[in-house]
Amino acid sequence: MAANDDRDEADVARLIAQVALGDRKAFAALYQQTSRKLFGVCLRMLQDRADAEEALQEIYIKVWNNAGAYRADMARPMTWLIAIARNHALDMLRRRRQAAVELDEAGEIADPQAGPEETAVLSSEGRRIDDCMRELEEDRAAAVRSAYVEGMSYLELAGMHGVPLNTMRTWLRRSLIKLRECMDR
Amino acid sequence: MTTPENKRSDRSRDEVLAGEYVLGVLPLPDRLRVEHRLRQDKAFQAIVARWQENLATFNTEYAAEAPPSWLYGSVEAKLFSKGVADQSKGLIWQSLAFWRGLTLVTLSAAIFFAASAEGVFRKPAANAPVVATLGSGTSSISLVTLFDRQSGQLKVTPVAAGAGKSNSLELWLIEGDSAPVPLGVFPETGDGSIVIPPDMRGRLKDGVTLAVSLEPFGGSPTGKPTGPVVASGKIGA
Numbered sequence: 048m049a050a051n052d053d054r055d056e057a058d059v060a061r062l063i064a065q066v067a068l069g070d071r072k073a074f075a076a077l078y079q080q081t082s083r084k085l086f087g088v089c090l091r092m093l094q095d096r097a098d099a100e101e102a103l104q105e106i107y108i109k110v111w112n113n114a115g116a117y118r119a120d121m122a123r124p125m126t127w128l129i130a131i132a133r134n135h136a137l138d139m140l141r142r143r144r145q146a147a148v149e150l151d152e153a154g155e156i157a158d159p160q161a162g163p164e165e166t167a168v169l170s171s172e173g174r175r176i177d178d179c180m181r182e183l184e185e186d187r188a189a190a191v192r193s194a195y196v197e198g199m200s201y202l203e204l205a206g207m208h209g210v211p212l213n214t215m216r217t218w219l220r221r222s223l224i225k226l227r228e229c230m231d232r
Numbered sequence: 233m234t235t236p237e238n239k240r241s242d243r244s245r246d247e248v249l250a251g252e253y254v255l256g257v258l259p260l261p262d263r264l265r266v267e268h269r270l271r272q273d274k275a276f277q278a279i280v281a282r283w284q285e286n287l288a289t290f291n292t293e294y295a296a297e298a299p300p301s302w303l304y305g306s307v308e309a310k311l312f313s314k315g316v317a318d319q320s321k322g323l324i325w326q327s328l329a330f331w332r333g334l335t336l337v338t339l340s341a342a343i344f345f346a347a348s349a350e351g352v353f354r355k356p357a358a359n360a361p362v363v364a365t366l367g368s369g370t371s372s373i374s375l376v377t378l379f380d381r382q383s384g385q386l387k388v389t390p391v392a393a394g395a396g397k398s399n400s401l402e403l404w405l406i407e408g409d410s411a412p413v414p415l416g417v418f419p420e421t422g423d424g425s426i427v428i429p430p431d432m433r434g435r436l437k438d439g440v441t442l443a444v445s446l447e448p449f450g451g452s453p454t455g456k457p458t459g460p461v462v463a464s465g466k467i468g469a
Contacts, residue, residue, distance in 0.1 A: 084294060129291050
């Protein structure tokens with residue numbers, strides 16, 4: 048499987064380029080090759096099959112409309128597609144509950160205590176995030192992971208870990224700084 | 233006034249904000265603000281892209297799962313349906329004439345021949361499955377083929393293709409003079425096969441007729457064929 052990943056990625060990148068030119072057959076092939084993964088993203092984040100089906104349609108409409116914006120030097124193709132899927136699912140999740148809870152949550156702009164070193168924007172990573180995740184305390188690493196994978200909000204994470212909202216916000220922001228520092232090392 | 237000191241702290245604030253955005257923890261108004269900025273701020277785009285790459289390791293946690301087969305057609309209908317309905321009128325009949333002359337059996341032989349011709353498939357990507365859509369150019373029905381180089385297996389799926397994708401092809405079983413029984417709708421993606429319901433499997437035997445009809449998108453709404461039969465043939469004939 049892993050041995051095929053690079054080839055698959057190259058294939059997906061080529062299809063995205065063809066889709067950008069309005070090639071419908073390439074679009075069908077791209078869907079064929081990537082929809083299972085993106086549907087998995089929708090199901091996991093939205094936890095509702097009908098919502099996931101609706102989301103997946105909207106996601107591929109975005110893919111068709113935005114294929115021209117894909118930049119191979121900025122992201123690998125699957126990363127880009129999954130980002131579109133996650134962002135769409137996140138928007139749906141946040142809209143679902145916006146009125147109810149997020150008034151509390153609308154936070155101040157991030158203002159980290161520590162000043163991480165200035166970094167070259169596209170420097171290649173010295174180490175993988177996995178190693179850096181291990182340097183975080185266990186509960187913070189878990190919070191980072193479920194924020195990403197499940198699309199949990201600060202409020203939900205705070206509830207799950209039994210800490211105040213502001214504490215959770217500080218946890219995640221400090222964790223992000225640590226991760227960035229670790230990967231720049 | 234911008235000092236190197238300020239720059240550094242702006243930079244780290246941006247790093248955290250981009251990280252929060254990619255993690256997805258920001259409330260909606262903040263997400264929208266970030267997205268607005270992303271459209272105009274190249275440096276910030278790069279910071280977000282970097283977090284996306286970094287955190288992409290977590291993407292392995294998403295288990296792939298096949299979406300329902302109707303979904304792709306629905307996407308195409310939403311994207312391409314405008315203005316194509318008129319265009320496809322009349323073409324259906326041309327393709328019907330083409331299809332009527334074929335039984336399912338001769339069909340598969342014809343496709344195999346067509347698929348072996350050079351240039352049908354795109355550039356070989358080693359083990360990646362190759363997808364081609366075979367059509368006559370004017371036909372509103374085409375065949376999506378999926379070729380797995382490694383196993384040599386070629387899956388062929390007829391789809392109500394062409395422009396609109398507002399139709400589906402449905403497979404029916406006809407036993408003698410009985411009413412047709414639905415066996416399934418051909419997926420739009422070329423993802424090859426219809427799984428015959430377990431209780432129907434014993435009924436696919438010599439002498440029964442298989443037929444394909446053109447139906448509204450997603451299959452017949454009534455459980456009986458509502459559109460024209462575009463191909464039919466007897467098993468074992």
